[in-house]
Amino acid sequence: MMRKFFVAATVAAAAAASANAQxxxxxxxxxxxxxGTVSFATGPTDIDFTSTAIVGxxxxxxxxxxxxxxxxxxxxxxxxxxIVLSLLGALQGSGQITILEQVxxxxxxxxxxxxxxxxxxxxxxxxxxxxxxVFSTTSxxxxxxxxxxxxxxxxxxxxxxxxxxxxxxxxxxxxEPASAALLAIGVLLGMRRRA
Numbered sequence: 001m002m003r004k005f006f007v008a009a010t011v012a013a014a015a016a017a018s019a020n021a022q023x024x025x026x027x028x029x030x031x032x033x034x035x036g037t038v039s040f041a042t043g044p045t046d047i048d049f050t051s052t053a054i055v056g057x058x059x060x061x062x063x064x065x066x067x068x069x070x071x072x073x074x075x076x077x078x079x080x081x082x083i084v085l086s087l088l089g090a091l092q093g094s095g096q097i098t099i100l101e102q103v104x105x106x107x108x109x110x111x112x113x114x115x116x117x118x119x120x121x122x123x124x125x126x127x128x129x130x131x132x133x134v135f136s137t138t139s140x141x142x143x144x145x146x147x148x149x150x151x152x153x154x155x156x157x158x159x160x161x162x163x164x165x166x167x168x169x170x171x172x173x174x175x176e177p178a179s180a181a182l183l184a185i186g187v188l189l190g191m192r193r194r195a
Contacts, residue, residue, distance in 0.1 A: 022075045023171050027143075032065040034150065047072070049167040056095055056152030056161035063153050066164070068146040071106065079138035082172040083115065087129040087148075088165045094154035095162035096122045099146070103133065106141040114139060118161055144169065 025042045032047070037053040049068060055061050074080050089097055103115035115133040133143075148167065152160040 015117055023080070023173065024073045024075070026071045026073065028070040028121070029068070031067040032147070034063070034066045035065040038066055038068075039175055045172040045173060046168060048169075051164045051167070053150060054161065054163040055150045056093070056181035057155075057159050059152075059161075062160075063149070063151040064141075065150070066146075066148040068167070071141065071142065071143050072171060074140045074171075076131065079175075080135065080138055080142065080171045080173050081138045082134045083144070084168075084170040084172070085117065085129070085131045085133060086168040086170070087127070088167075089121075089127055090161065090163045090165075091121065091124040091127065093156045094159035095150075095152040096120055097162055097164065098149040098151070099129070100149075101133065101144065101146045103135065104143040104145070105135075105137065105139040106143055107139050111143065114142070140173075 023045045025047045026183050028040060028047075030038045030040070034051070034053040035056075038051045040047060040049045042048075047070065049066075051066065053064065053066060055064050072080070083103060085099070085101060087097070087099065091097065098120040099118065101115075101117040102113050104111045105114045114135040114137055117133050119129070119131070121127060121129060136151060146167070148164060150162040150164065152162045155162065
């Protein structure tokens with residue numbers, strides 16, 4: 001009876017640790033020529049940047065950029081191993097959006113880059129963009145640098161436009177090794193009991 005209780009308690013503790021995953025976001029800075037068009041909000045494992053940035057024909061500018069930087073810290077006992085980038089926008093004519101992103105591991109000396117991404121979107125059919133950046137190593141604390149370039153400088157007979165409405169970053173979290181080990185022990189004990 002005691003073994004069943006221990007197995008159940010171990011599995012429940014490990015499951016609760018991953019279910020209550022939290023990421024804390026800090027030091028959020030928004031810069032660039034289109035910075036005034038961007039605001040942000042955070043959730044338990046994501047940070048969302050909403051924007052009214054539009055460049056092109058009949059707009060104040062034909063090009064511009066948004067520079068975003070922030071720190072993401074996983075709760076004690078959690079590691080992050082990926083980040084999902086989602087971008088919602090619109091393109092017409094010569095409009096294009098270029099995204100550059102780097103993720104730095106703040107837990108290591110020298111703060112090495114553990115994820116890197118760059119793409120240029122030139123066709124509205126490629127939006128929304130959903131990209132998963134897998135870290136080269138897990139980390140509890142990262143700095144994310146992101147730059148979004150909007151360009152519609154080439155004047156074509158069509159209406160030329162580039163815009164960004166939403167940039168969402170969702171962090172994948174997993175239990176730290178100790179929590180994962182507890183879960184594995186609980187499963188093994190449960191299997192052994194049945195055998």
